[in-house]
Amino acid sequence: MTRHYNFFIFDLDGTLTDPKVGITNSIRYALERLDIKEGDESRLVKFIGPPLLESFCRYYGLSDSRARQAIDYYREYFTNKGIFENQVYDGIRDLLSRLHKHKCQLVIATSKPTIYAKRILKHFRLHGYFDLVVGSNMDLTRSSKSEVITEVLKFMPDSKGKAILIGDRADDVIVAKAYMIDSVAVGYGYGSESELIAAKPTYTIRTVGELTRLLLGFAEI
Incomplete structure (x- = not known):
């Protein structure tokens, strides 16, 4: 029934x-601000869905404070650009x-x-x-x-x-x-x-x- x-x-x-383009571009921007280079896009795609704080800590081994800084950088890109790189x-x-x-x-x-x-x-x-x-x-x-x-x-x-x-x-x-x-x-x-x-x-x-x-x-x- x-x-x-x-x-x-x-x-x-x-x-x-x-949201793949906007989120991966925002993550890449945040990592670059932290002097972390990431050439494997498949690692960036893992950020789609879960909370950002959890993902930065899990996938890049960042401390809580550094992960929060990464989120601030992420938002620098995402707020006015990455948010609309979406369909x-x-x-x-x-x-x-x-x-x-x-x-x-x-x-x-x-x-x-x-x-x-x-x-x-x-x-x-x-x-x-x-x-x-x-x-x-x-x-x-x-x-x-x-x-x-x-x-x-x-x-x-x-x-x-x-x-x-x-x-x-x-x-x-x-x-x-x-x-x-x-x-x-x-x-x-x-x-x-x-x-x-x-x-x-x-x-x-x-x-x-x-x-x-x-x-x-x-x-x-």
Whole structure:
């Protein structure tokens, strides 16, 4: 039996938009300011999704204070340039429009700072589809996906059993399970196939077209 959902919680990077150019350019800029040269772009791509502080420490062995300095440098580039080196995946605008017409509640839940997420949505004229946008704070608090979802659910008291989370990384799926929320893992983003399989999402899709058919099926019942 097909489920029916009223609340659709979307990750942003790698799910609705492809931020690869802007994020990797911003990371490269930050590393260069720290006199770190990185020629392997695959290492930079790993920063798409997880909190920046965690990633700078994990992938470059930076201390907490140096990682925070790296984030300041990252923002020097990202705030006015990297943020717009981004593009909406083909088909996403149509999907959001159709869900919106079905009176579904659409939410953004991202580890990216809320202020950046809102600017991106407004730039691409997607902001009108969303009832709520929750991200991290600029002081690096509320940066984990778990903390973000905790905040989202404060605004959705009637969502139990009616919400589904859509994202491209294992962390999206793991957090959804922790809150007893069904999940959709999208295979066109930046999570590897192996990490998504291991996370065991409720549903898995490979393309935006498949995602559209799946979510509209949930909304139209």
